[in-house]
Amino acid sequence: MIIKEIHLGMDDIDSPRGGCTTHFASLVVEMLSNWGALWIDYPNLIRLNPNIPYRTRGNGAVALRFKIEASKARDILPALEKMIAEYIEMDYPNTNPGVVLVEGNIPVEVQEFSERAIWRTISIAIAKRVLESNSIQHVCIGNGRGLIGSLAAVGNRLTQDHTYEFIAYRSPESSNQPRRVYEDSVIEMNRTMGERLFSSIDPRTNRMLIAPHGPDPVLYGIRGEGPEDVISAASFVQSDSSIERRMVFRSNQGTGAHLKHVVYVADLRPYMAALVHGVIDRDPIAIEGGHVLFGIGDCSGRIDCAAYEPTGEFRETVARLRKGDQALVHAAVRPASRTHGLTLNAEGIVIIKLAKRSKLLNPICPSCSKRLKSAGRGQGFKCVNCGFKNPEGAKIEVLLDTELEETVYLPPPRAQRHLTRPLERLNRINSEVPKCLIDEWHIP
Ligand SMILES: [Zn+2]
Numbered sequence: 001m002i003i004k005e006i007h008l009g010m011d012d013i014d015s016p017r018g019g020c021t022t023h024f025a026s027l028v029v030e031m032l033s034n035w036g037a038l039w040i041d042y043p044n045l046i047r048l049n050p051n052i053p054y055r056t057r058g059n060g061a062v063a064l065r066f067k068i069e070a071s072k073a074r075d076i077l078p079a080l081e082k083m084i085a086e087y088i089e090m091d092y093p094n095t096n097p098g099v100v101l102v103e104g105n106i107p108v109e110v111q112e113f114s115e116r117a118i119w120r121t122i123s124i125a126i127a128k129r130v131l132e133s134n135s136i137q138h139v140c141i142g143n144g145r146g147l148i149g150s151l152a153a154v155g156n157r158l159t160q161d162h163t164y165e166f167i168a169y170r171s172p173e174s175s176n177q178p179r180r181v182y183e184d185s186v187i188e189m190n191r192t193m194g195e196r197l198f199s200s201i202d203p204r205t206n207r208m209l210i211a212p213h214g215p216d217p218v219l220y221g222i223r224g225e226g227p228e229d230v231i232s233a234a235s236f237v238q239s240d241s242s243i244e245r246r247m248v249f250r251s252n253q254g255t256g257a258h259l260k261h262v263v264y265v266a267d268l269r270p271y272m273a274a275l276v277h278g279v280i281d282r283d284p285i286a287i288e289g290g291h292v293l294f295g296i297g298d299c300s301g302r303i304d305c306a307a308y309e310p311t312g313e314f315r316e317t318v319a320r321l322r323k324g325d326q327a328l329v330h331a332a333v334r335p336a337s338r339t340h341g342l343t344l345n346a347e348g349i350v351i352i353k354l355a356k357r358s359k360l361l362n363p364i365c366p367s368c369s370k371r372l373k374s375a376g377r378g379q380g381f382k383c384v385n386c387g388f389k390n391p392e393g394a395k396i397e398v399l400l401d402t403e404l405e406e407t408v409y410l411p412p413p414r415a416q417r418h419l420t421r422p423l424e425r426l427n428r429i430n431s432e433v434p435k436c437l438i439d440e441w442h443i444p
Contacts, residue, residue, distance in 0.1 A: 001069055002069070002070040003067050003069060004068060005040070005065075005103065005104055006068055006073055006076070006101060006102070006103060007101070007102040007103075007106060008028070008066075008076065008080075008099065008101050009098075009100045009149070009151060009153040010025060010062050010063075010098070010099045010100075010150050010153070011146040011148070012096050012146030013084060013087060013097040013146065014088065014094065015087050015172065017173070017176075017215075018172065018214065019088075019172050019175075019216065019217060020216050020218065021060065022043075022218070022247075022249065023216070023217045024087055026043075026442065027087075028080065030245075030444055031079065031083075032066060032068065032076075033442075035075075036069065037066040037067070037068045038067040038068070039066050039437055040067060041065040041433075041437075042164070042249060042434065043063070043249050043250070044064075044249065044250050044251065045251040045252075045253065046061045046062070046063060046156050046158075046251070047118075047251070047252055047253055047257075047417075047418045048061060048118055049117060049119055050258060050273065050332070051272070051333065054145070060251070060253075060418070061149030061152060061153035062153055063153040076101060077099065077137055077138075084099070084141060085141075088141070095142065096142030096143045096144060097139075097140065097141045097142065097146045098138065098140045098141075098144060098146025098148070098149065098150040098151075099138060099146075099150055100147065102136055106155055106157070107136075109130055109133065110155040111156075113127070114154075115156075117148060117151075117152035118257055118273070119261055119272060119273040119274065120269075120271075120272060121271045121272075122148050122152075124143065124147065127144070127147045127148045128144065130151060156252065158251070158433070159431070159433060160255070160257070161255040161428075161429045161430055161431060162250055162255065162430055162431075162433075163225060163252075163253050163425075163430065164224055164225070164226060164248055164249065164250055165221050165222065165224075165248070165249045166224075166231055166233065166246065167218055167220075167221045167246065167249065168234065168237075168245075168246045169218060169243065169246065170241045170242060170244055171217065174242075175216055175217050179211045179219055179220070179239070179241055180239055181208070181210070181237060181239045181241070182237075184238075185237050185238035186237060188236055189233050189237060192236065193229060193236075196226065196229040196233075197223065197224040197225075197229060197230070198223055198225075198254055198422050198424040199254065199416065199422055199424075201413075202413045203412070204412055205412075205414065209413055210222055210237070219241055220237060222237070223254060225430060226430070227248050227250075227438050227441060228438060231438070231440060231441075245443060246442065247441065248441040248442065252419065253419060254418075254419070254420070254421060254422055255419065256419065256421030258419045259273055259275055259419075261274055263275065263276060264298055264300040265296075265297065265300050265301040265303050266300035268333050269333060270333055270334070270342065271335070272332075272333040273333075274333060277298060277326075277329075277352075278296040278297050278327070278329075279296065279324060279325070279326050280294060280295065280296055280324065280325040280326075281297040282294055282295030282304075284319045284321055289308075289309055290315070291308050291309055292315045292318045292319050293305070296329055303344055304343050305344040305346050306346065308345060310411075311347075311411035311412075312412050312415055313411075314346075314410065314415070317409045318346065321351075321404070322355055322357060324355030325353070325354055325404075326353040327350060327351050327352055328349070328350040328352060329344055329346050329349050330350075330410075332344070332347055333345075347411065347416075347420065348408065348410045349408075350408045350409075351405065351406050351409070354402050354404060356399065357399065357400040357401075358399050359397075359398055359400060360395040360397055360398075361395060361398050362381055362393075362395060362396075363381060363395070363396055365383040365385065365388050366388065367383070367386055367388055368386050368388075370383060370384075372388075372390065375390075375391065380392055380393045408426065
């Protein structure tokens with residue numbers, strides 16, 4: 001009997017009833033388990049560059065990694081092609097599913113493709129070229145956009161920092177009903193599990209973040225540091241909706257993996273995820289719509305930055321920046337439009353060195369300690385209380401409280417990207433790749 005190692009990537013598999021790629025992947029896991037697959041990793045949920053405009057639902061791509069009998073391996077793609085057709089109901093226009101199948105080792109070119117897909121834009125043509133030059137079997141429907149994510153998912157083995165997500169799915173038929181997940185149970189879960197979970201609750205609003213809002217089969221997803229953590233956490237969650245299936249994913253969520261490249265202002269391109277290191281060159285101003293605008297420059301140029309309204313209290317931090325502060329902006333690059341040039345959407349900021357904040361005040365009267373008034377142009381100061389005169393005096397510089405620290409500031413959890421490294425995870429790295437999987441990582 002010949003056994004093959006298979007890496008199966010899939011992306012952009014949405015259904016008209018609100019199905020999504022992770023849900024589809026759970027159906028594939030069930031099928032392959034029945035075919036005798038031996039799983040060598042948890043399904044990998046790979047988030048790609050979040051700035052790409054057509055990825056409207058933040059839908060992650062999935063890679064499945066397993067060993068299977070060679071005779072079965074041959075049947076995988078034909079079976080998936082049929083499953084996809086049924087899942088998306090063919091004439092659904094907004095979905096462009098892609099599936100790729102790599103046997104054995106992952107080609108270096110695919111790994112490099114993956115590294116690029118997390119912070120740059122990649123064309124469908126380039127994905128097709130990589131598939132062709134490495135003779136990778138694949139299936140695509142529609143315009144083939146899903147090939148980009150599926151190839152990028154396969155190429156990312158999550159050997160660096162990674163996290164886990166437990167996802168509970170309801171039946172696709174109940175996708176349009178409201179989710180009845182009890183907030184109290186989620187708050188209790190969060191209190192008990194502590195730092196083993198992240199991004200479950202928004203601290204300012206106390207709103208739970210585990211249940212999405214769209215019409216899809218995801219009932220809730222719990223993010224945490226280990227597979228045991230997310231599985232135990234799920235036992236706290238109370239809900240009236242019935243759970244049809246559940247699965248644990250290993251993921252790059254919460255790792256900040258998209259923000260690894262420091263880019264000069266002159267080299268920024270639309271939709272890039274970049275770190276921009278420079279000096280604030282324009283004091284922040286509030287603009288219409290509740291947004292805050294400031295500017296940053298480096299040796300290559302300068303650019304406007306914005307903290308948009310949905311980033312909530314993060315705007316208050318940004319508004320305290322001053323010209324001369326040195327900072328590292330976590331940026332999503334917005335293309336130029338009719339009303340503005342290329343702009344950075346700030347999704348975090350590290351203040352490296354605060355500039356001195358001061359204002360100039362008149363000196364104090366030496367005899368009665370009141371602040372002096374101007375005695376007229378070029379004539380120094382006088383005291384209106386006691387008549388003291390100081391014709392030689394000059395204004396004195398008074399240092400002001402900055403109200404900022406040299407540290408990392410992020411928008412609140414409710415406004416963070418899936419990939420954002422949240423404050424809870426600031427100094428945490430899970431680099432140990434699991435050697436065996438714990439029981440109950442998927443049901444059925
Ligand atoms: Zn006086």
